[in-house]
Amino acid sequence: MTDQILSLAFSKFATGDELDRFEAITAGHINRTYAVFVKGAEKPKYVLQKINTNIFKDPVGLIANIKGVCAHVGKKVQERGGDVMRETLTLIPTVDGKDFYLDEEHGAFRLYYFITDATAHQSADQPRILYHAAEAFGTYQNLLSDYPAETLSETIPNFHNTVSRYADFLQAIEDNKAGRLDECTEEIEIIKAHESYAHIIVDALASGEIPLRVTHNDTKLNNIMIDDKTGEGICVIDLDTVMPGSLLYDYGDSIRFAACNSAEDETDLSKVFLRLDLFEEYTEGFLKGVGKNITAKEIELLPVSAFILTYEVVLRFLGDYLNGDTYFQVHRDKHNLERARAQLTLALDIEKKLPEMAEIVKKYVK
Ligand code: GN1
Ligand code: MG
Numbered sequence: 001m002t003d004q005i006l007s008l009a010f011s012k013f014a015t016g017d018e019l020d021r022f023e024a025i026t027a028g029h030i031n032r033t034y035a036v037f038v039k040g041a042e043k044p045k046y047v048l049q050k051i052n053t054n055i056f057k058d059p060v061g062l063i064a065n066i067k068g069v070c071a072h073v074g075k076k077v078q079e080r081g082g083d084v085m086r087e088t089l090t091l092i093p094t095v096d097g098k099d100f101y102l103d104e105e106h107g108a109f110r111l112y113y114f115i116t117d118a119t120a121h122q123s124a125d126q127p128r129i130l131y132h133a134a135e136a137f138g139t140y141q142n143l144l145s146d147y148p149a150e151t152l153s154e155t156i157p158n159f160h161n162t163v164s165r166y167a168d169f170l171q172a173i174e175d176n177k178a179g180r181l182d183e184c185t186e187e188i189e190i191i192k193a194h195e196s197y198a199h200i201i202v203d204a205l206a207s208g209e210i211p212l213r214v215t216h217n218d219t220k221l222n223n224i225m226i227d228d229k230t231g232e233g234i235c236v237i238d239l240d241t242v243m244p245g246s247l248l249y250d251y252g253d254s255i256r257f258a259a260c261n262s263a264e265d266e267t268d269l270s271k272v273f274l275r276l277d278l279f280e281e282y283t284e285g286f287l288k289g290v291g292k293n294i295t296a297k298e299i300e301l302l303p304v305s306a307f308i309l310t311y312e313v314v315l316r317f318l319g320d321y322l323n324g325d326t327y328f329q330v331h332r333d334k335h336n337l338e339r340a341r342a343q344l345t346l347a348l349d350i351e352k353k354l355p356e357m358a359e360i361v362k363k364y365v366k
Contacts, residue, residue, distance in 0.1 A: 001032055001050060001106075009109040010036060010048055012094050012101040017045065027122060027222050028238065029328045030055055035114060044114045046092065051100070051108040055327065056240060059108040061153035063099045066239045067091060068151060069144065069214075076143050086115055087235050115235050118225035123263065128231065130258050130278050131285035133224045136233025137216065137250060138289020144214040145293055149244045152214065159217055159241055160249045162198040162312045169315040178324035183337065187318060187344055194347075197308050200301065201248050210297050215245035221258040247298050251286055252305030256313065258282060259306075260346050265339045272345040274306075274353055280360050287364045299365055303350075303357035310347040314340050 006022050017038035025033040030052045035044035056062050070088045077087040084090070092111040094101050100110040124130045158164040173181065173188060204210045216223075216236060223238040257264060259278035262271040283302070287294070320327045321336035330336055350357075 001034075005103070005106050006034060006048060009050075009101055009103060009106075010046075010111070012109075013046075013092050013111045014095045015046065015092060015111070022048065026331075027120065031240070036111075043116050047112045047114050049110050049112070050106070051110060051240075053107050056155055058153060058155070059100060059102070062155050062240060063091070063110065065152050065155065065242055067099060069147065069239060069242050072147050073140070073143050085113060086118070089113075089115075089235065089237060089239065115225045115237075117228050118234055119228055120222040120224070120237070121226055122222055124221065124258055124278055124281075126231070127278055127281045129226055130221070130281035132226060132231055133221055133233045133258065134254065134282040134285030135289040136224055136236065136285075137219050137254060138286040138291075140216060140236045141213065141247060141250060141290055142293050144242070147214045149212070149214050152243055154243050155240055156243075159243065160245055160309075160312065161202055162308055162315075163202045165312050165315045165319075166195060166198045169319045172319040172322040176322060178322060180322055180324075180337075184318060184322070184340075187314075187340060190344060190348070191311075191314060191318070194311060194351075197304070197311055200304060201246055201308055204297065204301065205246055210246060210248070210295060210301070212244050213247055214242065215247060215250050217241035217243060217245050217249055217253075219250045219254040219257075221254070246305075247290070247294060248301055248305035249309065251302055252307075252309030253313075254282060254286070255279060255306035255350075256310040256343070256346065262342065264342060265335060266342045267338050269341065269345045272342050273349040274346060274357075276353065276356060276360065279306075279357060280363075283360055284364050287361075287366070299361065302361050303354050306357070307347055307350045307354065310343055310350060314343045314347060317343060 010019055020037040020039050022034040022036055025035055032050040034048045036046035036048050038045050051059050053059055073088045074084045077084050090113045091099050100108050102108050121129055218238055218241045224233045225235040227234045259275055259282055261273050261275050266272050317336045318340035325336055
């Protein structure tokens with residue numbers, strides 16, 4: 001994205017501010033994100049995002065979801081005497097009153113207020129961060145428990161349907177579009193041997209054993225803003241995939257990302273393993289946050305959900321590698337392969353630790 005394209009997009013929003021500069025925020029793998037600095041202010045005031053419309057094909061439905069969800073959460077924040085500007089995202093309208101700006105050539109842009117004095121952490125430098133992040137994600141789940149799910153559009157169909165993700169993966173193997181199959185034979189064998197896990201959450205939802213809820217579906221630690229002063233999780237961000245789903249998607253994906261000893265794309269695989277201390281922090285906070293809004297079956301499946309969500313992202317990273325890196329943004333040649341290898345290593349470690357994880361869960365069930 002050139003500064004020129006970004007400046008043009010920014011000028012379409014009704015801010016009344018004079019632009020100073022943009023700084024890229026590169027942690028996300030899907031959209032392009034920039035902190036916007038305006039004249040006369042030291043801290044960034046806005047976040048400008050170019051929505052990836054190859055992936056989110058219906059930006060109108062997507063923005064309507066976000067607007068509805070933020071209004072719902074905002075109302076509850078207000079009721080409990082919170083600060084709406086810091087505890088939920090606020091979209092800034094365009095000069096002609098729309099919620100996003102469509103540049104015919106360069107795509108769809110949206111503008112939010114920047115949440116100041118808070119950080120999206122890439123890892124848990126302080127284990128207690130996980131407790132607070134988890135409590136906030138759990139609370140978020142609660143805030144959405146009375147959201148009218150039927151009004152939400154499904155921004156990515158079958159997003160966490162691990163069975164259909166597995167089918168897509170087999171297709172990627174068969175197509176071998178990028179000619180990379182020979183590099184991944186060992187991984188493919190391990191993945192195939194674990195296929196049965198793909199069915200657990202999908203089947204439990206289908207049979208009604210666990211409820212469909214409105215969930216966030218992308219609960220990486222860096223999708224929550226942690227207050228720099230209090231250390232508390234104050235605002236859930238990256239709302240593109242808020243849709244009907246399972247509580248287990250949110251919990252499992254958080255464990256995958258935040259309770260791992262390493263980064264998601266670590267290449268030294270000896271560093272990649274589940275840290276039970278971090279798992280415990282997260283579990284304690286999440287169960288506190290969701291309170292009574294969780295069923296016995298969901299509780300039973302918490303540990304295995306961490307395996308399933310990790311396994312699912314292996315299917316996605318490796319599938320994208322085989323397809324020629326068309327989905328996730330990559331920062332180096334074999335990035336998706338490296339991500340897949342790290343996440344597969346993590347999944348196998350989680351599998352070994354499932355009994356210990358179940359013991360920890362038990363400690364925090366009220
Ligand atoms: C993507 O947008 P971001 O980077 O927070 C992806 C998630 C994956 C994650 C893996 C819409 O999340 O599903 O789990 O990368 N989001 C989408 O890091 O596909
Ligand atoms: Mg994100």
